Structures are given as structure tokens and as C-alpha cells.
Amino acid sequence: MKKLNLYAQFLFLISLLGMLVFASCDSKDDSGTQVGPNSTSPGQTGTVGSTARFAIANDHIYVLNSNNLSAYSITNEGNISFVTANNLGNGISAETLFPYGGYLFMGTTTGMNIYNMDEPARPRFVSTYRHITACDPVVVSGNYAYVTLRDGMACQNTVNRLDVVDISNITSPQQVGQLNMLNPHGLAIRGTQLVVCEGANGIKSLTVDNPTLPGVRQFLQDGHAVDVIAGPSSWVVTGDAGISQYELDGLGQLRRIGFLPAGK
Amino acid sequence: MMLVDFKYKDKQGGRPLYAWLFLILFLPVWLTGCDSWKNSGLPEEADGYRPVYQTEQESREVSFVEHRPMSVPGKILLYDKWLLVTDKGKGIHLYDNSNPGNPQPLGYLVVPGCTELHFRNPILYANNYTDLIAIDVTDPTQPRITSRIGNAFPVSQDQTAYPPRIDDKKTYFECVDPNRGVVVGWERANIKNPKCYR
Numbered sequence: 001m002k003k004l005n006l007y008a009q010f011l012f013l014i015s016l017l018g019m020l021v022f023a024s025c026d027s028k029d030d031s032g033t034q035v036g037p038n039s040t041s042p043g044q045t046g047t048v049g050s051t052a053r054f055a056i057a058n059d060h061i062y063v064l065n066s067n068n069l070s071a072y073s074i075t076n077e078g079n080i081s082f083v084t085a086n087n088l089g090n091g092i093s094a095e096t097l098f099p100y101g102g103y104l105f106m107g108t109t110t111g112m113n114i115y116n117m118d119e120p121a122r123p124r125f126v127s128t129y130r131h132i133t134a135c136d137p138v139v140v141s142g143n144y145a146y147v148t149l150r151d152g153m154a155c156q157n158t159v160n161r162l163d164v165v166d167i168s169n170i171t172s173p174q175q176v177g178q179l180n181m182l183n184p185h186g187l188a189i190r191g192t193q194l195v196v197c198e199g200a201n202g203i204k205s206l207t208v209d210n211p212t213l214p215g216v217r218q219f220l221q222d223g224h225a226v227d228v229i230a231g232p233s234s235w236v237v238t239g240d241a242g243i244s245q246y247e248l249d250g251l252g253q254l255r256r257i258g259f260l261p262a263g264k
Numbered sequence: 265m266m267l268v269d270f271k272y273k274d275k276q277g278g279r280p281l282y283a284w285l286f287l288i289l290f291l292p293v294w295l296t297g298c299d300s301w302k303n304s305g306l307p308e309e310a311d312g313y314r315p316v317y318q319t320e321q322e323s324r325e326v327s328f329v330e331h332r333p334m335s336v337p338g339k340i341l342l343y344d345k346w347l348l349v350t351d352k353g354k355g356i357h358l359y360d361n362s363n364p365g366n367p368q369p370l371g372y373l374v375v376p377g378c379t380e381l382h383f384r385n386p387i388l389y390a391n392n393y394t395d396l397i398a399i400d401v402t403d404p405t406q407p408r409i410t411s412r413i414g415n416a417f418p419v420s421q422d423q424t425a426y427p428p429r430i431d432d433k434k435t436y437f438e439c440v441d442p443n444r445g446v447v448v449g450w451e452r453a454n455i456k457n458p459k460c461y462r
Contacts, residue, residue, distance in 0.1 A: 035358070035370050035371065035403075035404050035405060036386075036401070036402065036403055036404060037343065037344065037346065037383075037385050037386050037401065037402070037404075038344045038345075038385065041344070041385055042385050042386060043384060043385060044343070044344075044384070044385045045343075045382075045383065045384045045385075046341045046342060046343035046346075046348070046382060046383035046384070047341065047342045047343070048339065048340070048341050048381070048382055049339060049340055049341075051339065052339060052380065052382070053380050053417070054380055054382055054389070054396075055382070056382050056384050056389070061382070061389060061396070063396060063416050063417065064418075065415075065416060065417055065418050066418040070416060072396070072413065072416075074384065074387070074389075074398070077387060078387050078398050078400055078410035078411060079398070079410065079411045080389075080396060080398050080411040080412075080413050082413060227339065227340065229340055229341075229342050231342045231361075231364070232342075233361075233364050234361075234364035236340055236342060236347065236361075236364075238337050238338070238339065238340045238349065239337070240336075240337070241337075242334065242337055243334075243337055243340065243347070243349055243367075245361075245364040245365070245367075257364055257365040258363075258364050258365040258366055258367060260334065260349075260359070260367055261334075262333070262334045262335060262336065262337050263333050263334065263335070264333050264334065
């Protein structure tokens with residue numbers, strides 16, 4: 001009996017020691033991988049929101065500078081070199097760029113412009129989906145582009161709407177659906193699930209199972225929201241009050257799982 | 265005076281030489297008169313903004329510091345376990361987003377004038393006011409600017425060009441003196457004899 005007790009104590013001590021060693025290993029690992037980017041995937045690109053003013057694709061950075069679309073080569077890592085500037089035309093002011101499938105989709109004040117990147121250093125104008133003057137980020141999935149139009153001081157417009165544009169014929173984009181919104185800003189899509197930021201009104205989860213008839217699944221009045229990213233493990237939303245993260249289930253229901261408040 | 269002049273013209277059907285002389289002689293008086301009238305419309309003192317200056321060199325430097333509160337959350341970026349958030353016009357917050365329910369702050373990159381960001385491992389691309397810069401963040405605690413392109417972003421992107429408006433009304437501010445450096449922000453202050461407003 002006594003022997004067994006000793007044995008048990010010995011085991012207990014050994015396991016304690018083991019736990020300590022493991023714990024220290026763990027914390028070491030953490031401090032090693034936490035701060036820096038993953039060194040095993042050089043050249044991989046981050047995901048930005050739909051309101052981004054610049055895009056990275058094909059070893060090039062595309063920047064919207066007033067009414068120019070500038071292309072810079074970054075073939076040489078860490079070294080930016082200017083290649084070309086495309087004039088967008090008189091009176092056109094562009095604010096957002098979304099690269100998708102060899103094309104750049106540009107949200108401008110007069111419509112959605114499409115440029116091809118066949119020659120990455122020289123993006124070429126392909127077509128435009130013209131709408132009334134408005135501010136409009138755009139995201140694309142498959143054969144459809146989703147464009148939000150909103151009113152506001154800088155946007156000279158009184159319409160708040162989501163437009164669905166069929167781009168299967170890239171040279172002739174056609175509007176196939178629309179939905180009235182409150183004050184739509186940035187948006188993100190995964191599969192047939194779309195999340196649209198409604199400014200001070202919150203966020204909306206939509207389904208585009210039928211792209212011509214986008215349907216609201218949930219309207220979450222959850223604070224100011226201007227842009228969103230569909231991340232691998234959450235939908236990240238940015239707004240005046242901070243950064244919120246949501247889980248989105250198959251029924252289009254959003255559940256807030258985390259919040260980084262401004263001021264903290 | 266214009267009125268008299270025109271009446272005269274009506275009667276005579278033409279404008280004689282002395283009328284032209286008269287006009288030329290008094291033109292400066294009218295103009296300066298207008299000017300002083302405008303000046304007298306400025307208050308002696310106003311609740312407004314004063315520019316915060318930095319040396320040109322300071323305004324072009326990036327550095328890594330400990331986590332600090334987010335003041336104005338801007339654009340976001342996801343990369344692997346990273347969540348990056350710009351603090352409008354100031355820098356970039358770094359978080360470990362392995363657990364989206366509870367992101368852990370990793371630190372803060374001071375990037376003056378930053379509103380836009382992108383990332384291609386291991387280079388972070390951002391705007392430093394209107395410049396486009398490449399920052400090597402292989403070790404984010406030792407950020408290194410490896411490239412810079414001037415005037416790649418529009419001036420509207422420069423959040424510090426003008427102070428914010430107070431209650432959407434005419435807002436007075438101390439005029440910018442370029443000899444004192446570059447403007448990196450604005451602080452609310454009582455401005456004596458303000459000459460600038462928006």
C-alpha cells in the first residue's frame with residue numbers, strides 16, 4: 001500500500017514536471033509565431049475590404065489616384081516601380097478597386113468600370129455599367145457583380161440601392177436585379193451569401209441564391225458599419241465604434257462573436 | 265460710382281476718356297475697400313483648430329510600438345492569423361485573430377497619414393500621406409521602409425490637409441506655416457485673430 005502511494009506520488013510529480021515543460025514550450029512557440037507573418041507562404045496576399053483604394057494582382061499594385069488608375073510593378077519584392085497611369089476620363093472619380101478573375105472592377109462616381117489585366121502593367125478599359133452619380137463599392141462572384149449605391153454629401157445622389165449586374169458578357173454588363181437599401185457602404189460575398197454594411201443602420205445578411213432577386217435574411221441593427229471582409233473563420237466588420245466579428249450560418253443568420261471597441 | 269458712370273454713358277452714348285481714367289484711378293480703392301471689408305468680418309478670437317507639426321523626417325518614419333487604443337478604426341485586412349486595422353491617419357493595429365472571438369493585440373505600427381493598406385508576404389503596402397510605401401515586416405517589431413513612391417494617392421486621402429469642421433459650420437483655424445514642418449494633425453484651440461477658415 002505504501003509502495004503504491006509512493007509510486008502514485010512519483011507519477012504525480014513527473015506529470016507535473018511534464019506539464020511545466022509543455023507549458024513553457026507552448027509559450028515559447030506562441031512568442032515565436034505570434035507577431036511575424038507566416039514565413040512559409042511568401043508572396044501570399046492579404047484580403048482587404050471592398051472599399052479598398054488599391055489592389056494587388058499579378059505582381060502589380062493598382063492604385064486609384066483621383067481620376068487615374070496607376071499600375072506599379074512589385075515583381076522585385078519590396079521595390080515598387082511605377083509602370084503606367086490610366087486616365088479614367090473627365091469628371092470620373094474612382095474610390096474602390098476589386099480584382100477578380102483577371103479583371104479590375106472599379107467603383108466610380110458614375111458607374112462600375114471594368115478593366116482587364118491581360119497585360120498587368122497596362123490595365124485596359126473593357127466596359128462600364130453606368131448608373132446615376134453615386135458612391136459605390138463593388139464585389140464580384142461568378143457571373144455577377146454586386147454594386148452598392150448610396151447618397152451622401154460627396155456622392156450627389158439620392159438613391160440607396162444594391163444593384164446586381166450580370167457580367168457573363170464582360171463587354172456588356174447588364175443590370176438584372178436590384179434591392180432598395182438604407183445607406184449601403186462596403187459589402188462582401190461568399191458563395192451565395194452577401195453581407196452589406198448599412199452605415200449607421202447596421203448590417204444586412206442577404207442571399208443571392210437567385211441573383212436577380214436578392215433577399216434579406218437578417219437586418220442586424222448592431223452599430224455603425226462601413227466595410228466587411230468574408231474571412232476564413234469570421235466576417236469582420238469595421239465601423240466607427242470598432243471592429244466586430246460575426247459567424248454566419250447556413251440560414252443567413254449573423255451572430256456576433258467578438259468585438260474590438262475603439263478607445264481600447 | 266459705377267452707376268453714375270453708366271448713367272453718363274447712357275446719355276452720351278459712349279464712354280469718354282476721363283470716365284476711363286476715373287475708373288482706373290478708383291479701381292484699387294474699390295478692391296482694397298472690398299478686402300478690408302472682408303477682413304473686418306473675421307472674429308478677433310474663435311473656437312477653432314491649431315495645426316500640430318512634425319518635422320518632415322518624423323512624418324516619413326514608421327516604427328513599432330506597444331498596443332495602444334484604437335482611436336478611429338478605418339480599413340481592415342486579413343492575412344493568415346493576422347487582423348490589421350488602420351487607425352485613420354495614424355497607423356496600423358496588429359492583432360492575432362486565431363480566435364476571432366477574442367483577437368489578441370500584437371502591437372501598433374506608427375505610419376503617419378496612413379488610411380490604406382495591403383499586404384503581400386512579407387511586405388506591407390500603405391500610404392504615408394500621399395506617398396505609397398513598402399514596409400518590410402518580416403519582423404514587425406523592426407519595420408523597414410524598402411520603397412517609396414511620391415504622390416501616388418490623392419490629396420483627399422490626406423486626412424490632415426484641413427481640420428475637421430465644428431458642427432458642420434464655418435470653422436476657423438490657425439493658418440499653416442510650412443516653415444514649422446508638416447501638419448500631422450489638428451488640436452482644438454482658441455484661435456486669436458484667425459485668418460483661415462473652411
